[in-house]
Amino acid sequence: MPDILSAPLVVEFPFTRSLGPVQSAFLTGLRERTVLGVRTGDGKVLVPPVEYDPVTAEEIQDLVEVAATGTVTTWAWNPHPRRDQPLDTPFAWVLVRLDGADTALLHVLDAPGPDAVHTGMRVRVRWAGTRTGAITDIACFEPYEGEPGGSAPHDGEFADPVTGIVTPARLDYTYSPGRAQSAYLEALAGRRVVGERCPSCLKVYVPPRGACPTCGVATDERVEVGPRGTVTTFCVVNIKAKNLDIEVPYVYAHIALDGADLALHARIGGIPYDQVRMGLRVEPVWSEGNRHPDHYRPTGEPDADYDAYKELV
Amino acid sequence: MRDVAIVAFAQTDHLRRTDELSEVEMLMPVLHQVLDATGLRTSDIGFTCSGSSDYLAGRAFSFTMALDGVGAHPPISESHVEMDGAWALYEAWVKIQTGEADTALVYAYGKSSPGQVRDVLTRQLDPYYTAPLWPDSIALAALQAQALIDAGDTDETALAAVAARSRADAADNPHAQLSGPVPAGDYLVQPLRTGDCPPVGDGAAAVILAAGDTARALCDRPAWIRGIDHRIEAHGLGVRELTESPSTRLAAERAGVFERPVDTAELHAPFSSQQVVLRKALGLGDEVRVNPSGGALAANPVMAAGLIRLGEAAARIHRGESDRALAHATSGPCLQQNLVAVLEGESAHA
Ligand SMILES: [Zn+2]
Numbered sequence: 040m041p042d043i044l045s046a047p048l049v050v051e052f053p054f055t056r057s058l059g060p061v062q063s064a065f066l067t068g069l070r071e072r073t074v075l076g077v078r079t080g081d082g083k084v085l086v087p088p089v090e091y092d093p094v095t096a097e098e099i100q101d102l103v104e105v106a107a108t109g110t111v112t113t114w115a116w117n118p119h120p121r122r123d124q125p126l127d128t129p130f131a132w133v134l135v136r137l138d139g140a141d142t143a144l145l146h147v148l149d150a151p152g153p154d155a156v157h158t159g160m161r162v163r164v165r166w167a168g169t170r171t172g173a174i175t176d177i178a179c180f181e182p183y184e185g186e187p188g189g190s191a192p193h194d195g196e197f198a199d200p201v202t203g204i205v206t207p208a209r210l211d212y213t214y215s216p217g218r219a220q221s222a223y224l225e226a227l228a229g230r231r232v233v234g235e236r237c238p239s240c241l242k243v244y245v246p247p248r249g250a251c252p253t254c255g256v257a258t259d260e261r262v263e264v265g266p267r268g269t270v271t272t273f274c275v276v277n278i279k280a281k282n283l284d285i286e287v288p289y290v291y292a293h294i295a296l297d298g299a300d301l302a303l304h305a306r307i308g309g310i311p312y313d314q315v316r317m318g319l320r321v322e323p324v325w326s327e328g329n330r331h332p333d334h335y336r337p338t339g340e341p342d343a344d345y346d347a348y349k350e351l352v
Numbered sequence: 353m354r355d356v357a358i359v360a361f362a363q364t365d366h367l368r369r370t371d372e373l374s375e376v377e378m379l380m381p382v383l384h385q386v387l388d389a390t391g392l393r394t395s396d397i398g399f400t401c402s403g404s405s406d407y408l409a410g411r412a413f414s415f416t417m418a419l420d421g422v423g424a425h426p427p428i429s430e431s432h433v434e435m436d437g438a439w440a441l442y443e444a445w446v447k448i449q450t451g452e453a454d455t456a457l458v459y460a461y462g463k464s465s466p467g468q469v470r471d472v473l474t475r476q477l478d479p480y481y482t483a484p485l486w487p488d489s490i491a492l493a494a495l496q497a498q499a500l501i502d503a504g505d506t507d508e509t510a511l512a513a514v515a516a517r518s519r520a521d522a523a524d525n526p527h528a529q530l531s532g533p534v535p536a537g538d539y540l541v542q543p544l545r546t547g548d549c550p551p552v553g554d555g556a557a558a559v560i561l562a563a564g565d566t567a568r569a570l571c572d573r574p575a576w577i578r579g580i581d582h583r584i585e586a587h588g589l590g591v592r593e594l595t596e597s598p599s600t601r602l603a604a605e606r607a608g609v610f611e612r613p614v615d616t617a618e619l620h621a622p623f624s625s626q627q628v629v630l631r632k633a634l635g636l637g638d639e640v641r642v643n644p645s646g647g648a649l650a651a652n653p654v655m656a657a658g659l660i661r662l663g664e665a666a667a668r669i670h671r672g673e674s675d676r677a678l679a680h681a682t683s684g685p686c687l688q689q690n691l692v693a694v695l696e697g698e699s700a701h702a
Binding site for chain 2: 050056058113123124132142145146147204210215217218219221249251252254255
């Protein structure tokens with residue numbers, strides 16, 4: 040068995056989300072140091088506010104300004120803050136029922152240690168220095184000994200309301216492709232293309248994924264295929280891809296390597312794009328520093344008969 | 353309603369890492385085990401349904417790769433849920449109820465080892481008010497645990513006892529990742545210690561469902577699904593009563609749990625504190641054998657651990673060790689969504 044390959048993999052995406060009218064008022068309010076809730080049909084004030092009543096699903100829009108002070112309803116001490124969490128020193132996760140609200144808001148509490156935190160303790164919002172209209176405009180909560188605040192109706196109107204948010208997300212992985220694909224990638228490093236044969240139907244899969252999709256059994260016998268192959272079908276790419284330094288138009292093709300029962304895909308070079316055809320015989324062109332062939336080029340052999348590859352189209 | 357039973361169940365050994373296996377490579381042995389147990393071939397299966405999440409291993413469309421393991425070409429009747437496999441089982445049960453299939457293959461898998469599952473699970477939260485704070489799965493469970501302690505429902509000693517009993521029971525479960533004496537450990541997020549939290553790891557499971565006489569032909573003692581239901585609570589944590597699980601209670605009522613006593617319950621409680629919530633919601637007394645497998649505190653392959661509860665409960669009925677069992681699966685933070693099924697062996701009705 041070859042060594043199992045692994046590599047760091049970062050999945051990162053900035054989600055752009057539009058806001059409903061209640062969410063927009065709430066997040067714009069945070070930017071303006073104002074905390075808004077929404078009143079449900081039965082008179083409860085929800086903070087944070089939502090667009091629809093969680094019990095009746097009725098649309099709700101009756102906004103209420105609540106205080107920036109409140110009471111901890113439950114808490115949990117986090118001794119080891121994680122990368123994107125609001126504070127980078129140990130803190131308490133808290134649910135806080137703000138004065139004037141009937142439900143609790145999830146956030147964090149800056150406190151010296153777990154002994155300084157208890158359910159029922161009084162806290163107030165510590166506003167972030169730079170506020171953009173996001174839940175993180177509340178930097179955190181902090182202990183507070185003063186008088187409770189009150190609530191008042193609010194029309195939700197602000198100048199320049201926030202109508203959308205961008206929430207970046209990054210997750211880090213250590214990717215390992217498993218047995219079949221590790222073996223395939225190892226062989227590519229030696230400029231060989233190695234597929235796997237199904238013990239049941241005897242088809243050779245390239246690249247191998249570890250199982251035969253027809254028989255549902257593990258493919259285990261390694262079979263070197265190619266290096267030459269036949270273009271089974273192709274398309275002409277006319278739009279330049281971002282970060283890809285290839286002149287358009289160019290041809291992207293399905294190529295059945297000799298001995299393989301599944302076509303793989305690759306770029307065709309070394310021939311004008313409008314002369315590529317089904318049945319064209321091609322071979323890989325390797326380049327330094329790349330595990331995969333850079334592209335495939337014509338071998339000069341006569342074209343393959345359609346019957347020879349029609350099962351693979 | 354058609355009589356539908358779980359007629360076969362298999363699970364992998366649950367391990368901290370399985371770097372040498374892709375998802376389909378990890379999954380295939382359990383698919384073959386349930387097919388072998390029933391003598392069915394993949395081409396005999398009427399409907400296939402799976403549960404998994406690409407976020408766990410960061411592998412886009414991994415469920416389509418996993419389909420290679422069931423022989424999905426030429427095309428089969430198939431579906432997938434980005435949820436625990438217990439919900440895939442529910443979909444398969446509905447499919448059989450419609451009469452469009454007599455048998456179903458249900459599977460689920462999760463590889464948590466490539467990523468940080470605590471962070472990955474934050475991405476399922478409300479993206480406006482909650483996810484930007486990155487509250488990890490243990491933090492949210494800890495908020496629920498503290499609320500239980502404040503309410504007088506439990507204390508740290510009782511939680512440690514739940515964890516210890518789970519790992520002691522898991523000593524008889526050859527697939528468990530964590531069994532025997534496990535130290536309570538340090539606080540991960542107070543009041544939860546390492547011992548109160550599930551192990552992180554990789555694993556897969558599969559079951560076969562069959563209707564009526566087909567089930568009787570495939571299994572000596574089918575585990576008949578007498579009722580199954582799932583319910584969900586609001587996504588806002590501060591809106592919910594975290595010490596109760598009204599969705600579990602309602603699903604159990606609708607599944608018929610309270611019509612007659614159960615002798616066994618497999619509860620999907622990844623945290624010791626959540627077992628306290630579930631026992632209370634379901635009214636389970638000491639006469640009910642709870643989590644003889646060790647439960648999710650012994651092995652918690654995310655996306656498969658709920659299906660495994662159904663499978664473990666069914667397997668006890670297959671072996672004649674239970675006549676009427678409750679199986680529960682959960683999804684979302686702090687037991688947000690819950691599925692409850694009642695399984696019975698034939699003699700219980702005789
Ligand atoms: Zn095959």
